[in-house]
Amino acid sequence: MIESLLIVNRGEIACRIIRTARAMGIRTIAVYSDADATALHVRDADQAVHIGPGPARQSYLVGEAIIAAARDTGAQAIHPGYGFLSENADFAQSVLDAGLVWVGPRPDSIRAMGLKDAAKARMIAAGVPVTPGYLGADQSPERLASAAADIGYPVLIKAVAGGGGKGMRRVDTPAEFADALASCQREAASSFGNTAVLLEKYILSPRHIEVQVFGDTQGTIVHLFERDCSLQRRHQKVIEEAPAPGMDDASRAAICAAAVKAAKAVDYVGAGTIEFIADASDGLRADRIWFMEMNTRLQVEHPVTEAITGIDLVEWQLRVASGEPLPMRQDELRITGWAIEARLYAENPATGFLPSIGRLDHFALPTELRIETGVAAGGEVSAFYDPMIAKLIVHRADRADAIDRLKQACERVECAPVHTNAWFLARLLAAPGYAAGTATTAFIADHLDTLADDPEPSPALLQAAGDALVARHSSGGGASRMPAGLRGFRLNADRVNRIELVADGKPYTVALSQPGAGLYASRDRPGVSIDEDGHVTAFELGQSFSIRVPRVEGAASGPATDGVILAPMPGRIIAVDVVAGAIVTKGQKIVTLEAMKMEHSLTAPFDGVVADLAAAVGGQVAEGTRLARIERSEPPAA
Ligand code: ADP
Helix, strand or coil: CCCEEEECCCHHHHHHHHHHHHHCCCEEEEEEEHHHCCCHHHHHCCEEEEEECCCHHHCCCCHHHHHHHHHHHCCCEEECCCCCCCCCHHHHHHHHHCCCEECCCCHHHHHHHHCHHHHHHHHHHHCCCECCEECCCCCCHHHHHHHHHHHCCCEEEEEEEEECCEEEEEECCHHHHHHHHHHHHHHHHHHHCCCCEEEEECCCCEEEEEEEEEECCCCCEEEEEEEEEEEEECCEEEEEEECCCCCCHHHHHHHHHHHHHHHHHCCCCEEEEEEEEEECECECCHHHEEEEEEECCCCCCHHHHHHHHCCCHHHHHHHHHCCCCCCCCHHHCCCCCEEEEEEEECEEHHHCCEECCEECCEEECCCCCEEEECCCCCCEECCCCCCEEEEEEEEECCHHHHHHHHHHHHHCCEEECCCCCHHHHHHHHHCHHHHCCCCCCCHHHHCHHHHCCCCCCCHHHHHHHHHHHHHHHHCCCCHHHCCHHHCCECCCCCCCCEEEEEECCEEEEEECCCCCCCCHHHHHCCCEEECCCCCEEEEECCEEEEEECCECCCCCCCCCCCCEEECCCCEEEEEECCCCCCEECCCCEEEEEEECCEEEEEECCCCEEEEEECCCCCCEECCCCEEEEEEECCCCCC
16 A cells, blocks of 8 residues: 555645545645645645645646655655646656656546547447547638538537536537637637637537446456536536436446446546436436546546445545555445535626635534535635635435435535625525426526526525624724724614615615614624624625625715626636626626636626726736726615
């Protein structure tokens, strides 16, 4: 067995790998960038090595620095986690060349599956069913457009080097093809440095089903059943479960056999996942499931497989990497119960899922289920990395119970001032269409309006917040002892016990429970806490609200920041979709920002008129730059 392990990753997966390695008596070594100097994975590991500045290209992606760190610390083996260098065959080879153990498949297997076009060609040769499409070397827009016409619309353009849901465009009509191709290639160039694309028939009613496989160096390959990852947003998984709802024995046997065949075709060693797409227009059927791609690493969603099989997949990885045979035979593997995972992202669904970065002043997760996280209260969500901050995993005897438990857990997530998608996850888990077990990959997009609709605080929550603010104000005994933030605020509580409040920039008139109610109100409501700034932070159903009394100036018309669109992170303006003075409706795209390698649409928060427009295409903007302001077309209802 290997005795020391260097983990080339960060966040939850680094912490998760360290945990198992430690339980196996293996010494753990973390690496970290400037941005992660105080991160959880650094604290968890036995030893940690600084490898460079914040940007991943200068730290977590610098192979030489990592191999040097392994040498300096006497690490025997390297675990890449997922993302970063995990599917980089050249890096895997250089690890082996340095005489270290690579916890992953052989470089040739990674290479064979690395580019989507080559992988598909190989699977066709191995007799694995693949989605119909175009894999040609001729990448001229004319040839691609004619191939798309031959396949028949809708088609999906995929960057051959793509991953993580990036570099994909669905195209419904020939007229949209050229623009979609250009945008896809632009994203592919900036994210993967490779503009080549393939085309696929876009499967209608698609469900994403994937199979966990495992191989050892003796040549044995087993599968560990399937996962359903159909709940996706922009091709990125949001909620995953195992087993797949509605999977009958025949379909399971077919898809799992195809997965093992695919893994055998590339002499697979270690943990891998074969992703399939199923045409579920008529339920799951064995003859309507096609190979999509193989991920030659551990997946984000591996815990649901661990839950239903009772296996620690990281332990298996470390055993296999040490040359041991697989601990179990295929006929010893069973599915027990139902497991679901929800990915908690630092992002705001109500603003088009913009990543939310900054300090986690308050971060509390429920404890009665499996949690994987790489951050803690006081930690920082940095713009350099993926905004996934935690995973919540439940395992119950049946699916309905699992859904219910996970929904409740998401509702109890408390995070501020960084926004999370916890409330969105809870709504998703409560959606009847999800409970039915037939949701396709279009489910989130189809229900986005209701799922991501800006949450409103409940009257009870506003009342508790109002009580807390009044109590704080009236117990102060004069302006000098007032919380700093309440000085210069107008506390407009009238004799009929109503108060004007502003919650997340929106004005409300709130009835107080008692005139001058005491601080007990905040104690009664554990979700409400008042800070020195005179703001109340209130949590409800996975949402967080920042509530305060209106500022004296312009209190009646709402705060001065109402309707202002700020750059949520540093980035480059790649499109401005409106002109100053334009009439816009809530949700309409105003500006597109490219940041964190993704395109983010900034949208109008309500119906109105574009009052100021300070964004220009090509402009580089800092976080917090004012890009536009929307003036409400009508005063909001009180
Ligand atoms: P990535 O490597 O970026 O994860 P995939 O090829 O695995 O890309 O596809 C990601 C998601 O895109 C799938 O889970 C599925 O939802 C959707 N998708 C991929 N191919 C198709 C297709 N041919 N038809 C419909 N949806 C597809």
